[in-house]
Amino acid sequence: MAQNVLDLTVLEEEIQSHHDELIELRRDFHRHPELGTKEFRTSEIVEKYLNDLGIPTQRMFNTGVVGLIEGPKPGKTILLRGDMDALPVTEETNLPFKSENPGVMHACGHDGHTSMLMIAAKVLKNHQSELTGNVKLVFQPNEEEEGAKFMVEEGVLENPKVDAAFGVHLWSQVESGKIGIQSGPVMAEMFIFKLILKGRGGHTSAPHEAKDPVPCAANIITSAQTLQTREISVLDPTVIAFGKVVSDGSYNALANTVTMEGTLRYLYDGDDDTPQHPRKRFRRLIDGICAAHDIDYDIEIVPSSYSVINDEESVAFLKERVLPNFTTADQIQPYFCLAGEDFSEFINRNNVPGAFVFIGTGDESKGTTYPHHAPNFDIDEDTLITGVKFHVHSALEFLK
Numbered sequence: 001m002a003q004n005v006l007d008l009t010v011l012e013e014e015i016q017s018h019h020d021e022l023i024e025l026r027r028d029f030h031r032h033p034e035l036g037t038k039e040f041r042t043s044e045i046v047e048k049y050l051n052d053l054g055i056p057t058q059r060m061f062n063t064g065v066v067g068l069i070e071g072p073k074p075g076k077t078i079l080l081r082g083d084m085d086a087l088p089v090t091e092e093t094n095l096p097f098k099s100e101n102p103g104v105m106h107a108c109g110h111d112g113h114t115s116m117l118m119i120a121a122k123v124l125k126n127h128q129s130e131l132t133g134n135v136k137l138v139f140q141p142n143e144e145e146e147g148a149k150f151m152v153e154e155g156v157l158e159n160p161k162v163d164a165a166f167g168v169h170l171w172s173q174v175e176s177g178k179i180g181i182q183s184g185p186v187m188a189e190m191f192i193f194k195l196i197l198k199g200r201g202g203h204t205s206a207p208h209e210a211k212d213p214v215p216c217a218a219n220i221i222t223s224a225q226t227l228q229t230r231e232i233s234v235l236d237p238t239v240i241a242f243g244k245v246v247s248d249g250s251y252n253a254l255a256n257t258v259t260m261e262g263t264l265r266y267l268y269d270g271d272d273d274t275p276q277h278p279r280k281r282f283r284r285l286i287d288g289i290c291a292a293h294d295i296d297y298d299i300e301i302v303p304s305s306y307s308v309i310n311d312e313e314s315v316a317f318l319k320e321r322v323l324p325n326f327t328t329a330d331q332i333q334p335y336f337c338l339a340g341e342d343f344s345e346f347i348n349r350n351n352v353p354g355a356f357v358f359i360g361t362g363d364e365s366k367g368t369t370y371p372h373h374a375p376n377f378d379i380d381e382d383t384l385i386t387g388v389k390f391h392v393h394s395a396l397e398f399l400k
């Protein structure tokens with residue numbers, strides 16, 4: 001036991017010694033954000049960093065970088081993931097290392113994720129001789145749309161075959177110092193819809209001679225709200241949001257068409273084909289309302305990401321063997337949200353055990369409680385080191 005405590009202290013000091021480099025890396029990525037699938041600079045830096053450490057890498061899905069640290073003794077393989085993409089957001093912070101790429105911003109904290117996994121790679125490489133098995137370091141492109149799926153298609157879960165996968169997200173809605181973790185669904189299934197209502201334009205003085213799609217659109221928006229609160233249990237979180245509603249009419253011309261775009265998010269884990277499925281209910285509602293208004297429509301509902309569902313055993317592993325190494329029980333809290341996240345491709349969608357954890361980075365006094373994707377979003381840099389510890393301890397414990 002004494003030995004273990006000593007080891008932990010030494011490891012803690014080792015990780016802390018990379019603190020300045022961690023912050024520097026994050027600030028550099030923050031200054032040079034790149035959109036999904038265009039993470040050219042970021043992935044080159046990551047690749048060179050890993051290669052300089054002596055970690056062989058492989059490219060996947062163009063800008064994706066996968067590093068492999070093989071222990072001297074054969075064993076299991078753990079996958080650790082960090083995403084690298086930024087967002088089409090114009091930064092409105094006053095940070096000295098504010099985005100220099102106009103219209104692009106690290107507004108989700110992926111600059112932090114990339115840096116955390118790089119430093120974890122450095123520490124784990126230093127402990128290579130203690131590993132029974134392998135660590136696969138996955139630097140993923142295009143998380144905000146879809147990237148994981150393509151890496152899986154290119155074989156990221158094979159050679160060596162992945163036995164467990166873990167991921168983290170810095171999260172501004174969780175207080176700095178806290179860690180959000182629970183088993184079961186923790187992030188929503190998200191589908192993107194595009195609906196086009198097809199009426200017939202006309203003069204606003206004689207609506208009866210036209211076929212106005214606007215009241216139909218209004219009806220769909222309000223009825224979708226009752227779907228969430230009257231049809232589906234409020235205990236089963238569901239959000240149907242219309243982010244864009246555009247009619248092609250004008251002040252004196254009734255619209256020909258109304259285009260509506262938005263997202264459906266829910267934690268429903270039942271069969272896709274049952275009438276109770278939120279997507280099925282949404283289609284039924286649109287079909288019924290359009291019929292009532294005698295309006296034709298086209299609809300596309302396409303997957304963006306699937307629910308991230310943490311398995312119980314992986315959560316127990318983290319709670320019992322990983323988190324106690326660097327945090328206390330009172331800092332750990334259950335947490336889930338309805339954001340989309342394609343980490344599900346590494347675990348649930350391919351039957352790999354694993355878990356996704358939220359690292360609190362919200363601190364009012366540091367101005368880091370703004371929502372993700374907002375132009376004034378920022379992370380509490382003091383929490384980055386927690387992410388490094390999470391990766392390092394997960395790998396060392398899993399490969400003991």
Ligand SMILES: [Zn+2]
Nearest residue numbers: 108144372373
């Ligand atoms: Zn995001």
Ligand SMILES: [Zn+2]
Nearest residue numbers: 108109110169
């Ligand atoms: Zn994100």
